[in-house]
Amino acid sequence: MKHAFEYDCLIVGGGIAGTVTAKQLQEKGYKVALIDERAPSRLHLAESLPATIEPLLQRLGLLELIKSPPHFKHTGMVSLWGSSVPQVMPSVAQHHGWKVDKWSIIEQIKSQLPSACVISGKVKAVAIQQNGWRCHIKKNGVKTDFEIHTRFLIDASGRQGYLPRVLNLHRHTFDKLSAFVANVTVHSPLDAQPSVVVEAFQDGWTLTSKISDNQSMVAIFCNQYTPEFSKFKYAKNWPEVANQTQWFKKVVSNGEFEVKILNASSHIVSQLSGKSWLLVGDAAMSFDPLSSHGMTTAIYMAEKAAHAIDRLFNGDNNALGQYSKTMADIYNSYLNELLGCYRLEQRFKDSKFWQSKQHFSDEEVRNIVG
Structure with a gap:
């Protein structure tokens, strides 16, 4: 294994959260590597964005x-x-x-990034070092693996989550x-x-x-x-x-x-950030499609994640904690709103499905939502 590269930020996952985060950090002047192993899906999910997201999209140039x-x-x-x-x-x-x-807009955003920023491949292993991370990368179509050294690691790898498995973080699942x-x-x-x-x-x-x-x-x-x-x-x-x-x-x-x-379940990871890492998008928390919050929140999280990392690099040691609290508060509000939506349906009182969606059955989830 050879070829060590130095980056400010390495992002695992090239979905909407990872791609928007990469765009924001790159525009702030940081050297970014976006590791993306997924091929675009042939399945169209027909994502929706509310009109209220337009000011956010305007700020992000989207x-x-x-x-x-x-x-x-x-x-x-x-x-x-x-x-x-x-x-x-x-x-x-x-x-x-x-x-x-979604896949079209992801490709549109990637086209705005420097070609050297996007790496088609997979993160095979990571190790925490004193001043960041050493990451073992397998690039698609290339036999020789290589290492990337990065100051900061961002997990945008989706619902399965890469860092939660590496760091053994617990996932609180609503359903x-x-x-x-x-x-x-x-x-x-x-x-x-x-x-x-x-x-x-x-x-x-x-x-x-x-x-x-x-x-x-x-x-x-x-x-x-x-x-x-x-x-x-x-x-x-x-x-x-x-x-x-x-x-x-x-x-x-x-x-x-x-x-x-x-x-399509709802979940949040017990810890959303650490000294030199952060979770964004579905890797951090996921939403029931009934809420139509998924893509909107992923874009919002990407903006806030890039802002928090920029603040951290400029000496604000509270930036990541504030990011985590903001995201946990959003999930708290969402889960209570979701419960209210499911409780509006009262025609199927004998259905175990509807019974399961109309109350919190997990003590840990109740603690999250207060």
């Missing part, structure tokens, strides 16, 4: 990126939640934010929510198709999220309490749920489509 295809304006959400009567929130005629192709997700073609585009439709059913809830005029992302959310949970891995079984809905059944046909299973 607002213009979402004003052209494949991104488009979010025209509103329809909810069948707590009632069989569709509730439009807000009016479909109003500007409600943006529908964003075991899973998402069965597919992209489907809408053969006969529906009139006034809303951007998002959420519908509750006996053992979970469904999501229909517009990708384009003739394509949608559809998902079934449930957990181990849902009868025959694993059968939703197969499209042929989806009509069983679709028949319990009004909108979802219009979009989900009896045709074949590929289904992916994703972790």
Whole structure:
């Protein structure tokens, strides 16, 4: 192993949180390495951003990126939640934010970074040193591994988290929510198709999220309490749920489509930063898709993480602690808000799924949310 490189910051993970953090730190004048091992997914998740995020995107130099295809304006959400009567929130005629192709915007941001900043590869091992970290890197397509020496290590590696495993940090998990997700073609585009439709059913809830005029992302959310949970891995079984809905059944046909299973649970890691490291995005905390907080909070965390690291490098030893407290407060507010949303659905009182979502069952989670 040879070729040692010196960096101010090394970021593990090239998703939205890691990429935005890299952009901010690079613009502040720091030498940054972004290690990204993931290939863009073929699955479109049809992410949503609220209109209220526009000042943040403007500050970060990202607002213009979402004003052209494949991104488009979010025209509103329809909810069948707590009632069989569709509730439009807000009016479909109003500007409600943006529908964003996450992988496209990640690539757009990466294109603004120096080519030497982005390294396609994997962090194989890390070791804490007196003045930072020694990181063993396996670069894609290259036989010889190399080392990077960095003052600071940022984990943006997603829900699995790299540093929590290395440092043996505990993860507080609220639930075991899973998402069965597919992209489907809408053969006969529906009139006034809303951007998002959420519908509750006996053992979970469904999501229909517009990708384009003739394509949608559809998902079934449930957990181990849902009868025959694993059968939703197969499209042929989806009509069983679709028949319990009004909108979802219009979009989900009896045709074949590929289904992916994703972790959709809420969690927060017990420690979000240390002397020379920090967690950002889903590596730090993750959000139930019902909240629509995931991508928004990841971008916000990236801005705050870069700011905290800059303050630390300029002598503010309280910067990382303040970052951690701010993020824990956000998670606290989110989890209480989420609980309130699930409690709005009272039609399925005998359902173990809804019972599990309407109270805190874990003492550690109750301690987090106060």
